[in-house]
Amino acid sequence: MEEIHKRILQRNRINLVRDLDPSSLYDGLLEKGVFTQDMIDEIKSAGTRRDQARKLVQDLETRGSRAFAMLLLCLEETDQHGLAELLQRAAPAVQIWPAAPNQVVDLPVVRPLPLSLCTDVEQQGKDNVPIYPIQKPSPSPSEGQNLFLIFRFFPLTRVCQSYKMDASPCGHCLIINNVEFEPDSELSNRKGSNIDCDKLEKRFKALNFIVExxxxxxxxxIKHALSALSKKDHSQCDCCVVIMLSHGTEVSHNRFPGAVYGVDGQHVPVQLITNYLNGQHCPSLQGKPKLFFIQACGGGERDTGFEVSPDEVEPSIGGADDQTDAIPMSSSSDSLSLSDEVDARATLPTPSDILVSYSTFPGYVSWRDTQSGSWYVETLDQVLEQNAATDDLVTMLMMVNHEVSQNSAKGLYKQMPGSFNFLRKLLHFQTHA
Known part of the structure; x- marks a missing residue:
């Protein structure tokens, strides 16, 4: 989205959150390619109408140059004319004009948003660009007018690009391993975490990272270590990795759920952790993949799973030494503001080129064996060892999800890892055959 349109949404956020009916916009934004169904579902899961409206407005800012115009059109289509006029007054270059029958209004050429099919935009010659009219009935049939909107869509390639990952070293990898917690924190020591740390240190060194x-x-x-990482010169590197091994909990969030604890019992939200490496705070990592691996609980719920047919059951592992890294949900003074103040949005992270991999589904515990380490790290290490030479990161994380989902703690409890993926390209690690 153009910077001027982002500022318009930010200046009018209070009115949008207060008055916007997001449920009426979902079908239109989906049909026009602004959001995918998964993105719509994530917005719906934000909670109340106000929360959904807030998240919809925030996410629109990441959805390309045509998102603002599409929002205006959807507002008109759903009779939210007041909000459409409010935004249009501040953006005279984006108009939806009434036209006489059969008259076409030609708007400036806009570039469409690359969707989740790993598509990349390529500009063709002007004569080869197809034109697709989108017709909208007039608000009042008696006026005998139609509203037409024309956009020229550039063709999309179907070939996924890959991130450049051939620098030597490939990048920096920071591992924060919290094992022994202070008595006042009321948090138990995390026996077995050193095993996780050793595995991941060796693994990422083998992938040509400088590991700290x-x-x-x-x-x-923790904050100081992340700040120091963000101030390094990453211009000669292709990637950056942060691994957090600690107790965890749920906190209020706008984009990335969860938080990890320091040994003093004070936590740092994952959202804040990712902020240190975003484009604003670490310019030398702009456009480069930033990977976060979180081995910590997302909350205190224990998943007992659900019954499946016998042919879907695979052998499970897990024993009496399994422990969790769960801490009850807490409020967070470190999480970014959820208020609707006009300037609050300016501090939110831009998630482009970020992937956050969680050891467990938000809200649930993450299991750790005191002898062999955590389920998630053990599986991640094995999958990277066996598949990094042939598969991309997202594919390998899907393998991790499947393998961990087969485990059982104490013969009863399950675990489901997952990722928040904002990468734009495939990511293949360096390997030495």
Whole structure:
């Protein structure tokens, strides 16, 4: 989205959150290719109407140059004319004009949003660009007018591009391993976490990363370590990795759920962790993949799973030494503001080129064996070892999800990892055959 249109949405966010009916816009935004169904479902899951409206407005800013015009059209189509006029007054270059019958209004050429099919936009010669009219009935049939909107769509290629990952070293990898917690924190020590740390340190060194391990950090020290990482010069690197091994909990969030604890019992939201490496705070990582692996609980719920047919059941692992990294949900003074103040949006992260992989589904515990380490890290290490030479990261994380989902703790409890993926390209690690 153009910067001027982002500012318009930010300045009018209070009115949009208060008055917008997001449910009426979903079909139109989906039909026009602004959002995918998965994105719509995520917005719906935000909660109340106000929460959905807030998230819809925030996510629109990441959806390309035609998103603002499509929002205006959808507002008109759903009779939310007041909000459409409010936004149009501030954006005279984006208009939806009434036209006489059979008259076409030619708007400036806009580039469509690449959707989730790994598509990349390529500009063709002007004469080869197809034109697709979108017709909208007039608000009043008695006026005998139609509204037409014309957009020229550039053809999309169906070939997924890959991130450049051939620098040597490939990038920096920071591992924060919190094992021994202070008595006042009321958090148990995480026996078995050193096993996880050793595995991941060796694995990412093998993938040609410079690995730094920091152990038993307080909240303030976690922030300092992340700040120091963000201030490094990454211009000669292709990627950056942050691995958090600690206790975790749920917190209020706008984009990335969960938080991890320092050994002092104070937590740092995952959303804040990702902020340190976004384009605003770390310009030398702009356009480069930033990967976050979180081995911590997303909350305190224990998943007992559901019954499946016998042919779907595979052998499970897990035993009496399984522990969790769960802490009850808490409020967070570190999480970004959820208020509707006009300037609040300016501090939210831009998630482009970020992937956050969680050891467990938000709200649920993550299991760790005191002898062999956590289910998630053990599986992640094995999958990277066996498949990094042939498969991309997202495919490998799907393998991790499947393998961990087959485990059982104490013969009863399950675990389901997952990712928030905002990568734009395929990611293949460096390997030495």
């Amino acid at each position: 391990v920091r152990t038993n950090l307080k909240q303030r020290q």
